[in-house]
Amino acid sequence: VFGWEDDPHRRNFAIGQPLDMDVPICIDLDRFVERSNGVFGKSGTGKSFLTRLLLCGIIRKQAAVNLIFDMHSEYGWEAVREGKQFSTVKGLRQLFPSQVQIYTLDPSSTKRRGVRDAQELYLSYDQIDVEDIMLVRDELNLSEASLENAIILRNEFGDAWISQLLSMTNEEIQMFCEEKRGNKSSIMALQRKLNRLGELKYMRPVCPRNYISQILESLAAGKHVVIEFGSQSNMLSYMLATNLISRRIHQHYVLKAEQFLQTKNPSDRPRQLVITIEEAHRFLDSATVRQTIFGTIAREMRKYFVTLLVVDQRPSGIDNEVMSQVGTRITALLNDEKDIDAIFTGVSGGQSLRSVLAKLDSKQQALILGHAVPMPVVVRTRPYDETFYTEIGDVAWEEKSDAEVFAAAELAKMDLGF
Ligand SMILES: Nc1ncnc2c1ncn2[C@@H]1O[C@H](COP(=O)(O)OP(=O)(O)OP(=O)(O)O)[C@@H](O)[C@H]1O
Ligand SMILES: [Mg+2]
The missing domain is CATH 1.10.150 (DNA polymerase; domain 1)
Known part of the structure; x- marks a missing residue:
């Protein structure tokens, strides 16, 4: 029922396995990206890891182009992984070096973390x-x-x-x-x-360049854009930059979508864009949702080829109407009754699933329901580790041994008929 990742007719991505079976549970990425989606769960349950998995899937399968507001600097480059020993996991730029571009609002912090070629990004009054x-x-x-x-x-x-x-x-x-x-x-x-x-480090009275246009060019060229905040991740700074950039990018998408509607020329069709935001309830609570661009995007659905991936530990803070538009909900453990209720907004038969949600393990388990899966299902989340990197990432030839490179070259030559 949940398909296979190599299905040639679908862009499927294996997000995990059922608790008691050794088969993949796949998300249909084309259906996923055409609506706004959410990753929920209380702190430390694996939201960021789930989000990183989903983003990898979208990039690998070219289901959409991503714009990621990386509040805690954990998607673009290395992120720390909890555990007995200090260890890190790879970011998107490391897995897909030629497809992902990092922009930073705090260049010195990004450089200190070892990211070499991030683009600086400044905004102006x-x-x-x-x-x-x-x-x-x-x-x-x-x-x-x-x-x-x-x-x-x-x-x-x-x-x-x-x-x-x-x-x-x-x-x-x-x-x-x-x-x-x-x-x-x-x-x-x-x-x-x-x-x-x-x-704010990134704010200038005037700017000689329009950096947002540059981001738009990256996106139009099919590059995925991660925006890092470094030390500029306080709420004022994060919310201001995120809203401002998204508003302008959405404006541009509306124009492009209208042009496409008029010409119906496939080459005018905008690339589907997924915008990822953390702390989503700050942008989507009932008091602010009418004023932010994110409320607009969530409500207008796929009309302009832009959807959201919202990551949040407090779904009850998100406006009900927005919540009912969230197509696919991927939810790790939640304890708070109000948060659990929020997940089932607009879902018929949600009652029986409520108890499932409160009984999940505190790590690497999630309930998936909605548009991109045929029925609600609980998964053991796919491990984000070395095995995953080799399955999903672009091959980094410079890290391979000569023997491996030569062997792959031979195979490729045979494929070409030499
Ligand atoms: N799919 C996974 N593969 C490997 N490790 C995982 C996975 N999911 C969760 N973990 C482990 O769980 C820890 C917490 O996950 P994560 O940082 O994603 O939580 P979070 O819900 O984003 O927390 P916060 O609310 O604090 O941001 C990770 O550091 C990692 O050790
Ligand atoms: Mg997190």
Whole structure:
């Protein structure tokens, strides 16, 4: 029922095995990427490992192109693995060197970790919209009044609203308020608080290059993009950059999708894009979901060829309507009743599965249900180890012995009929 990985008619990926049998459980990746999906489970149950497995599958089978917001620097390059001894596992760039590009918002940290050719990535004030600021209103401690005044500033100054505001003197603010009916104390508070943006390493008042266009070019060329945050992974920094970049990339996809609808020319068809975000409930809780690009993407489904892979330890924090749009849910152990309820939002017959979820092992077990599997199933997650690397990764010829390389060359020649 769950198919085989080498099925020529499907892009199947073996995510694990049933608890009591030695056969693969496959996810149909084409069905997987056409809807938004979620990886859930409480802390330390294997969400990041499951996500890394899924991403490897999508890359290997070319089911979509990935944009990954790698909050904890664990997908692109090496990640630490828990255990008695210190050990690390390989990141996507190591497994697929020619297909994955790392961009970093903290170049010195990325370099320290031994990543050699990461692209630097800077953002500028003129790329920030009021909606990006609304998302981080708690982090910046902004009042409703400050946000309303931000809109007045934005209407007046356009893209330059933040640089204008930061350069205004008190007298200028006073004059502005008299003319445009702004509120002086709110604007001064806004100015004071937005000054914190200058502390973000990757934020520049102006940028000579548009780095987001560069990411778009990478994606259009079929490269998978991992964005590392390094020391810039606090919530303010993570949420701001993630929303801002995704918003622009989505805008571009909407244009491309509309063009494709008009021409119906297969060469105009945008590549399916999967955006991976950690701490997803921060972007998708009921209070913010209407303001963030992620709410839009989750609700519009496959229309514009962009879907989400949300990773979260607190699914009950995610808006119900968004949760019911999540096509495939891959869930490791959860204890909290509310979180368990959230997983079964919009699933008929969920009751009998509830007990299954609370009884999973605390590691390497998960319940998979939804669009990409024929029926709900519990798996022992595929081990992410040396065996997996050789099964999934691109062959790194420089690491192989001469004998192995020559043997492979002979085989290849025979294939070609020499
Ligand atoms: N498929 C797997 N293969 C090998 N090891 C695994 C696998 N899944 C989980 N583990 C083990 O479980 C540990 C915890 O997994 P992981 O880091 O993915 O948890 P998490 O749910 O992302 O935690 P957090 O909420 O803290 O981010 C790993 O360090 C690893 O030792
Ligand atoms: Mg994790």
